[in-house]
Amino acid sequence: MPGSSRITRRGVLAVAAAGAVTTSIVALGGWRLSPRPILSPGASPGPGNTLDRTPLAIPPLDTGVISADGVRTFELAAQTGETTFTAGVRTPTWGYNGAFGGPTLRAANGEKVRVVVRNELSEVTTTHWHGMKVPALADGGPHQPIHPGKTWAAEWTVEQPAATLWYHPHNHGTTEAHVYRGLAGMFIIDDKVSPEDSPLPSDYGVDDVPVVVADRSFAADGSFDERRRDAAGMLGDTLLVNGTVSPSFAATRELTRLRILNGSTARSYRFELDAGPLLLVGTDSGLLPEPASVAGVTLTPGERAEVVVALEPGQTAMLRSVPHTLGLLGTTERASGTRDAFDVLELTRGEAGSGGGSDAVKHASLSDLTDWVDAGGFFAAAFPAEAEPDKRRTVTLQDNKINHRRMNMARIDEVVTVGDRERWFVTNEHFLPHNLHIHNARFRVHSIDGRTPAAELRGWKDTVYAPPSRTVIIDVEFGTSTDPHLPYMFHCHLLQHEDQGMMAQFVVVRPGEAAGPLDTPAIRDGGSHDGH
Numbered sequence: 001m002p003g004s005s006r007i008t009r010r011g012v013l014a015v016a017a018a019g020a021v022t023t024s025i026v027a028l029g030g031w032r033l034s035p036r037p038i039l040s041p042g043a044s045p046g047p048g049n050t051l052d053r054t055p056l057a058i059p060p061l062d063t064g065v066i067s068a069d070g071v072r073t074f075e076l077a078a079q080t081g082e083t084t085f086t087a088g089v090r091t092p093t094w095g096y097n098g099a100f101g102g103p104t105l106r107a108a109n110g111e112k113v114r115v116v117v118r119n120e121l122s123e124v125t126t127t128h129w130h131g132m133k134v135p136a137l138a139d140g141g142p143h144q145p146i147h148p149g150k151t152w153a154a155e156w157t158v159e160q161p162a163a164t165l166w167y168h169p170h171n172h173g174t175t176e177a178h179v180y181r182g183l184a185g186m187f188i189i190d191d192k193v194s195p196e197d198s199p200l201p202s203d204y205g206v207d208d209v210p211v212v213v214a215d216r217s218f219a220a221d222g223s224f225d226e227r228r229r230d231a232a233g234m235l236g237d238t239l240l241v242n243g244t245v246s247p248s249f250a251a252t253r254e255l256t257r258l259r260i261l262n263g264s265t266a267r268s269y270r271f272e273l274d275a276g277p278l279l280l281v282g283t284d285s286g287l288l289p290e291p292a293s294v295a296g297v298t299l300t301p302g303e304r305a306e307v308v309v310a311l312e313p314g315q316t317a318m319l320r321s322v323p324h325t326l327g328l329l330g331t332t333e334r335a336s337g338t339r340d341a342f343d344v345l346e347l348t349r350g351e352a353g354s355g356g357g358s359d360a361v362k363h364a365s366l367s368d369l370t371d372w373v374d375a376g377g378f379f380a381a382a383f384p385a386e387a388e389p390d391k392r393r394t395v396t397l398q399d400n401k402i403n404h405r406r407m408n409m410a411r412i413d414e415v416v417t418v419g420d421r422e423r424w425f426v427t428n429e430h431f432l433p434h435n436l437h438i439h440n441a442r443f444r445v446h447s448i449d450g451r452t453p454a455a456e457l458r459g460w461k462d463t464v465y466a467p468p469s470r471t472v473i474i475d476v477e478f479g480t481s482t483d484p485h486l487p488y489m490f491h492c493h494l495l496q497h498e499d500q501g502m503m504a505q506f507v508v509v510r511p512g513e514a515a516g517p518l519d520t521p522a523i524r525d526g527g528s529h530d531g532h
């Protein structure tokens, strides 16, 4: 069967008419690739043919401007627009500085940055810097609402090594909808040292490529369908990569670095390359001490992976998502999309001399990378030796609850003392899939049910999957800011669960400092979502 970016299940009745997309889904169980990629007009999916593919859209790179006070300053506008994902179908969408998605922001460790966000939508939103260590005031969570027509400025000093972070709305109760409509972008952190010091590809859009994957369903009128819900949230039947359906990327160098973000609200993916193993060089919160060759990488919503793919001149490879398991009951696995197999991104490299096989500038090859690591080069400092934690904390996950409580914006759930290294024991007591994301922090997975985690979970993380009936132990390192009156969030990043209350709050205080009370505009405005 030819590849397809269309994700669907058996029993699909689909009619493609000019200018309209009509689908109706009958859930009969069992998933497969659709033989007819409805959203790829002109495709010739017969034997021996391959899909027409579209060049991968690359979100514009935005390095901001250095303001008079020396701060790297970015401007974002959350706005509405219309996007043509496939010819003849116009979809109302939301985006930052555009109709869908957002620019890739880029700054370096040690820099002062400021982001001014203007809300041009008709409802309250927020902008959260996922994975960033920031003062609570700049976190962009539910306590920093941006009302329609207003602007909000977040300012902080980057205090973390190179990593692929991202930004998205975080307004309590509407996060899923805002992200689903298209509000999401990458935020790349570089090390202070020049990236040229390492052989990792770093030429944005050329050999350093953002891969924001998100699944969507379309209603008959071409709009995103926000009504199809299941236990894990909204599961789409069409894959968008940087907003592109059936994308292909034309590599011009031997090595291409893919920064993969699971930007879906519910779906999990297991990424594999048909050409062989993936060279994993980074996880959520930074680069690995050395690359790891892995068969594949599983990402639940919000997680990232950086991989390097090597292509010979004339070679084509396919990044796919393959069936996998989240350790769930069968029907629940389907609700997370784990039974699906589909193409994610085609990678092609032209023949030598065709413009795709050579480059005027010498760039690193796979052997350069290997030699460099063998010679003691590393991407990130080796991880600190495991020490006894300063504090142990238990986090249990239930049905839309954390530690048996639903989100309450006026309640402080946990108090963290700045500088403490904490060990969290995270147990999913529920039968549904959940993961845990902690703001203003990064962590390492110590063990899962007493076992050493897989290679893809051994790097720095900020979001980790929590399988039912298992305990994930993580060692957490928080940012250096303190504020006893303004909280950070920790929550499930399956956004439907988060919106329904699977979120809790912690403040970071100085040693001996009293926490609270919380007093924020969002609480005074009655934004409190009281738990039961």
Ligand SMILES: [Cu+2]
Residues within 6 Å of the ligand: 433, 434, 435, 492, 493, 494, 497, 498, 502
């Ligand atoms: Cu969840």
